[in-house]
Amino acid sequence: MHRSRRGFIGGALGCASYLALAPTAALRTFAASPRGEIVAEELFARIERIGEGIWAVVSTPLKDGGRHFTTTSNGGIVAGRDGVLVIEGYYTEEGGAWLAGQVRELTGREATHVVVTHFHADHVRGLGGMRQGRPEGVPPLATFATETTRDLMVEHQEKDLPSRLVAEAHGITTIDLGGRSARLIPRRGHTPSDVTVEIDDPDVIWCGDLVWNGMFPNYVDAVPSHLTRHCEAILGRKGTTYVPGHGDLDDAAGLDAYLGLVKDVEAAARRALEAGRPAEAAAAEYRLPESLAGWVLFSEDYFERAFLAWQRELVGS
Numbered sequence: 001m002h003r004s005r006r007g008f009i010g011g012a013l014g015c016a017s018y019l020a021l022a023p024t025a026a027l028r029t030f031a032a033s034p035r036g037e038i039v040a041e042e043l044f045a046r047i048e049r050i051g052e053g054i055w056a057v058v059s060t061p062l063k064d065g066g067r068h069f070t071t072t073s074n075g076g077i078v079a080g081r082d083g084v085l086v087i088e089g090y091y092t093e094e095g096g097a098w099l100a101g102q103v104r105e106l107t108g109r110e111a112t113h114v115v116v117t118h119f120h121a122d123h124v125r126g127l128g129g130m131r132q133g134r135p136e137g138v139p140p141l142a143t144f145a146t147e148t149t150r151d152l153m154v155e156h157q158e159k160d161l162p163s164r165l166v167a168e169a170h171g172i173t174t175i176d177l178g179g180r181s182a183r184l185i186p187r188r189g190h191t192p193s194d195v196t197v198e199i200d201d202p203d204v205i206w207c208g209d210l211v212w213n214g215m216f217p218n219y220v221d222a223v224p225s226h227l228t229r230h231c232e233a234i235l236g237r238k239g240t241t242y243v244p245g246h247g248d249l250d251d252a253a254g255l256d257a258y259l260g261l262v263k264d265v266e267a268a269a270r271r272a273l274e275a276g277r278p279a280e281a282a283a284a285e286y287r288l289p290e291s292l293a294g295w296v297l298f299s300e301d302y303f304e305r306a307f308l309a310w311q312r313e314l315v316g317s
Contacts, residue, residue, distance in 0.1 A: 029214065029294065030060075030062050030214050030215065030247065030296055031058055031059065031060045031062075031063075031214065031246070031247050031248050032060070032063075032248070033248045034046065034048050034058070034248070034249075035048065035050070035241070035248065035249040035250070036048030036049050036050040036055075036056065036249065037049040039055065039106065040102055040105070040106075042068075042070070042098070043060070043063050043064065043066060043068045044059060044060060044061060044063070044068035044069070044070035044071050044072075044095070045057055045058060045059045045060055045070070045071045045095075045098075046058050046060060047077075047102060047106075048249065050202065050204060050241055050249070051201075051202040051204065053078065053079035053080070053107070053180070054076070054077070054078055054079070054199070054202065054204060055076060055077040055078075055106060056074065056075075056076045056204075056206075056241075056243045056249055057071065057074055057075040057076055057077070057087075057088070057099065058074050058243075058247075058248065058249065059071045059072050059073055059074055059090075059246070069091055069092070069122075070090075070091065070092050070094050070095040070098065071090040071091060071092075071095035071098070071099070071126070072090065072091035072095070072122035073088050073090060073091065073122045073123045073209075073245055073246065074088070074206075074243055074244060074245055074246060074247075075087040075088030075090065075099070075123075075206065075243075076088075076197070076204075076206050076243055077099075077102070077103055077106065077107070077111075078177065078180065078182055078197075078199060079106075079107045079109075079177065079180075080176075080177025080178040080179050080180035080181075081177070081178030081179045081180075082112075082176075082177060082178030082179075083112035083113060083175070083176075083177040083178060084103055084107050084109055084110070084111045084112050084113070084177070085111070085112070085113040085114070085115065085175055085177060085182050085197075086099060086100075086103060086111045086113070086114040086115075086130065087114070087115055087117070087197050087206045087243075088114075088115075088116060088117065088123050088206075088208075089114060089116050089123055089124040089125065089126045089127035089130065089143075089160070090122070090123070090125070090126035090129075091121060091122040091123075091125050091126055092125060092126050092129065093125070093126050093128045093129030093132070094126070094129060095126040095129065096126030096127055096128065096129025096130040096132075097126075097129035097130065097132045097133065098129075099126070099129075099130065100129065100130045100131075100132065100133065100134075101133070110134055110135070110138050110141075111130065111141060112139070112141070112142065112177075113141070113142045113143075113144065113175055113177075114127065114130060114141055114142070114143050114144065115143075115144040115145065115166070115175075115182075115184055115195060115197055116143070116144070116145045116149065116162070116195075117194055117195045117196070117197070117206070117207075117208025117209070117245070118149055118190060118191045118193065118194045118195070118208055118209060119145075119149045119152035119153045119156065119158070119191060119193075120191070120209065120221075121156070121158075123208070123209075123245075124153060124158055124160070125158065125160075127143060127160035128159070128160045131160075140163070142163055142164050143160070143161075143162045143163045143164060144162060144164045144165070144166050144173065144175070144184060144195075145162035145164075145165070145166060145195070146165065146166045146168050146186055146193045146195060147165050147168060147193075148168065148192055148193030149162070149166075149191075149193045149195075150162050150165065152191070152192070152193070166184045166186060166195055167184075167186060168186045168193065169186070170186070171186060172184065172185050172186075180199065181199070182197055182198070182199050183197070183198045183199070184196075184197055185197075185198060187210060187226075187230040187233075187234075188223055188226040188227075188230065189210055189222060189223055189224070189226040189227030189228070189229070189230045189231070190208065190209040190210050190217070190218075190221070190222055190227060190245075191209075191221045191222070191223075192221070192223060194208050194209070194210055194230070195208060196208060196210065196234060202241065203237065203239055203240045203241065204240070204241045204242075204243065205234055205237075205240055205241075205242055205243065206243045207234060207242055207243060207244050207245060208245050209244075209245030209246070210227065210230055210231060210234065210245070211231065211234070211235065211242060211244040211245065211255065211258060212244050212245060212246050212247055212258065213242075213244040213246070213247030213248050213249075213250050213254075213255065213258065214246075214247040214248060214294075214295055214296060215246060215247060215295055215296040215297070216261070216288065216295060216296070216297050216302050216303070216306075217262075217302075217306075218302060218305065219302070219305045219306040219308075219309040220305050220309075222305075222306070222309040223309075223313060224265075224266060224269070224306070224309050224310045224313055225266075225313060227262060228262050228263060228266050231258070231259050231262050232259065235252065235255050235256070235258070235259045236252050236256070236259070237252055238252055239251075239252075240252060242255055244258075257289070257291045257292055260289060260291065261288070261289060261292055264289055265286075265306050265307075265310075266310065268282065268286055268307075269282065269306070269307050269310035269311070269314075270310070270314070272307065273310070273311070273314055273315065279304065279307035279308045279310070279311040280304055280307070280308075282307050283303040283304040283306070283307040283308075284303075284304075286303045286307070
């Protein structure tokens, strides 16, 4: 049965609510392969240094067989001469406070900016924790999201709302951190409004949940044709480090299979529609490509969510 956005997001973990249902053997390798130098590690997450003043946060909610949902989503820290940008708000206030503390440890400063890539709970509900412990006189944390994301956060009764808006409709918002800039690029596909965060030297893209690694993506709020298009736009860049919304960091070669998966789902959904097959029946027959045999399927209904999302877009139901 298809769940409403409110029913799915409101009382669960957003993108990761079905983690606990995956087979134990398949979970051992989830987010278990660091690519950068580990500078901090807890059961629920690790921080990898991937460049001078640049760190990726990789959440590990299933580490050691546990259920550690403190942060849940991936994210990052980008430091410049004049400012420090945090990427994502994470799932709990404890997670947000932990990340704010790590910013102090790694940079000796307070975070100045934070951007959330989309409205799902595991990316926004820790924002309040990031504001905890800030010294008196330090300027407020500037929180960036698109207007659509802000409106969806209001709809889902999130209490910590963005204070700055990211340009939509092909606009790019640039945050000057002093000697380093971060580009916030509006996209669409995982939800009606997503943002990627991109920097140069080194070339790093925080993909939000447009990109997943090691697991089948959640299509619960997807606009599937846009997901395909924006994955094509951001993946495949040689020399780029990709930070997916969930799972290990990777490069263009490593994530080629994910782009293939997105296209395979689209092709299967279109074939089903042309044959007049219901989404539920087509999903029941769908299997992951052989190249992704080791990937996690968190719940059997994730295939159905994907086919239903395509059905909604293609036939309006």
